[in-house]
Amino acid sequence: MEKIIDSIKNKLRENDLRLTSQRQAILQILLEYRHAHLSVEELYNIAHEHYPELGIATVYRTLDTFVELGIVHKMEFGDKGARYELNVDDGQHYHHHLFCISCGTIIEFNDDLLEKLEERIINESKFLIKDHSLRFYGLCYECQQKGIE
Amino acid sequence: MEKIIDSIKNKLRENDLRLTSQRQAILQILLEYRHAHLSVEELYNIAHEHYPELGIATVYRTLDTFVELGIVHKMEFGDKGARYELNVDDGQHYHHHLFCISCGTIIEFNDDLLEKLEERIINESKFLIKDHSLRFYGLCYECQQKGIE
DNA sequence: TTGGGTGCAAACGGTTTGCAAGTAC
DNA sequence: GTACTTGCAAACCGTTTGCACCCAA
Numbered sequence: 001m002e003k004i005i006d007s008i009k010n011k012l013r014e015n016d017l018r019l020t021s022q023r024q025a026i027l028q029i030l031l032e033y034r035h036a037h038l039s040v041e042e043l044y045n046i047a048h049e050h051y052p053e054l055g056i057a058t059v060y061r062t063l064d065t066f067v068e069l070g071i072v073h074k075m076e077f078g079d080k081g082a083r084y085e086l087n088v089d090d091g092q093h094y095h096h097h098l099f100c101i102s103c104g105t106i107i108e109f110n111d112d113l114l115e116k117l118e119e120r121i122i123n124e125s126k127f128l129i130k131d132h133s134l135r136f137y138g139l140c141y142e143c144q145q146k147g148i149e
Numbered sequence: 150m151e152k153i154i155d156s157i158k159n160k161l162r163e164n165d166l167r168l169t170s171q172r173q174a175i176l177q178i179l180l181e182y183r184h185a186h187l188s189v190e191e192l193y194n195i196a197h198e199h200y201p202e203l204g205i206a207t208v209y210r211t212l213d214t215f216v217e218l219g220i221v222h223k224m225e226f227g228d229k230g231a232r233y234e235l236n237v238d239d240g241q242h243y244h245h246h247l248f249c250i251s252c253g254t255i256i257e258f259n260d261d262l263l264e265k266l267e268e269r270i271i272n273e274s275k276f277l278i279k280d281h282s283l284r285f286y287g288l289c290y291e292c293q294q295k296g297i298e
Numbered sequence: 299t300t301g302g303g304t305g306c307a308a309a310c311g312g313t314t315t316g317c318a319a320g321t322a323c
Numbered sequence: 324g325t326a327c328t329t330g331c332a333a334a335c336c337g338t339t340t341g342c343a344c345c346c347a348a
Contacts, residue, residue: 018302018347040337055305060338062303078225081337098276107274118285125256126290127247135282136267141275167322167327189312204330209313211328228338230312303345310339320329 004031004088011069025051026062030072030086037075037083037097037106075133096133100140102148107140153180153237160218174200175211179221179235186224186232186246186255224282245282249289251297256289 008027012019029046030038038046044059063084066072073087075097083106098107118129139148157176161168178195179187187195193208212233215221224232224246232255247256267278288297 016302020303020347022304053305057306057339058304074227076225076227078223078231082227098270098274098278100276101279107276109270109274121247121258121285125247125258126293127249127256127285128288128293129247129285130250130287132285133282134284136270136276136278137281138279139277144275144277165327169322169328171329202330206314206331207329228312300346300348302347305344306342308340310337312336314335315333317331318329319331320327322327323325 004086008069008071011071015069017065017069022051022054022058023062023065025054026059027066030066030084034086034088035108037085039081039083041081043084096135098136098138098140100143101137102139102143102146105140105142153235157218157220160220164218166214166218171200171203171207172211172214174203175208175215179215179233183235183237184257186234188230188232190230192233245284247285247287247289249292250286251288251292251295254289254291 005027009019012023025047026043029043033043033046036042040056040059040063043063044054044056047054047059063072063074067074067084071087072084075083075085077083095108095110098109100106114132114134118132121127121129154176158168161172174196175192178192182192182195185191189205189208189212192212193203193205196203196208212221212223216223216233220236221233222236224234226232244257244259247258249255263281263283267281270276270278
């Protein structure tokens with residue numbers, strides 16, 4: 001745990017960025033809600049309880065900074081707000097997501113299958129892959145039980 | 150070709166929707182630019198040349214309607230506008246996309262690998278999959294040649 | 299001390315909506 | 324004629340930005 005915070009402090013220092021109380025607070029929340037895939041507004045509301053002066057612009061700017069540093073992963077949604085999560089495992093074997101279209105639950109799952117596919121793409125299209133995103137949309141078990149279709 | 154238009158007319162009729170000149174014009178453009186992955190604004194600008202009175206709200210509403218009918222596929226982007234394309238093959242073997250992060254080119258590729266993965270997800274998580282989205286982000290061959298990293 | 303960081307409020311840009319007028323059926 | 328559609332402009336909402344003040348190093 002302490003390792004994560006230290007490594008982040010180092011990354012900030014290396015980039016001439018300052019460890020402000022706002023950045024610490026946001027980091028704290030990202031650690032605490034590690035599997036919650038927080039939206040900006042959710043994070044802002046949580047932070048607000050202990051840090052009422054914090055502005056939402058700062059949340060946006062801080063998250064952008066963290067994404068740039070590779071500390072945080074941003075998940076884009078169509079027009080609805082983006083969601084963020086800590087980038088725990090150094091970019092290796094990044095997990096993917098199942099999005100429940102009824103209740104909004106996000107379930108994580110791991111997969112190695114994509115590597116074969118990446119090789120094929122590189123060979124067939126000469127496309128240089130830097131990142132990928134795989135999502136499945138559907139209904140989580142709970143919503144199915146409720147009879148939602 | 151005519152088949153597509155007829156099947157769409159039928160779908161409209163079945164749903165008590167009217168075949169207005171605006172819907173026809175938009176359909177025409179979607180057919181003509183079938184592999185262009187048009188944004189709303191691009192489509193609106195093209196339509197405007199021959200149909201200056203057309204409002205952008207109508208473009209949005211028409212595309213929504215077409216998506217609902219399964220005629221059109223919507224690709225969401227983070228905050229940047231969505232893109233649309235005709236849903237030619239009846240939902241079978243839908244192709245995926247390579248997004249060039251430098252020039253914005255979108256390259257299509259087909260894949261069947263995902264079916265195995267879907268099976269695994271259904272077994273392991275009881276999640277009912279309705280749709281999926283697989284994207285690779287990187288550099289197309291032309292941008293690599295320009296020395297962009 | 300000083301340049302990066304913050305809070306505020308206004309601006310932005312894609313998308314949606316209310317409403318009166320238009321038109322396919 | 325009736326209900327679905329449309330055009331317009333205003334509203335929306337997540338996000339960004341300009342600017343004066345603040346504070347970490």
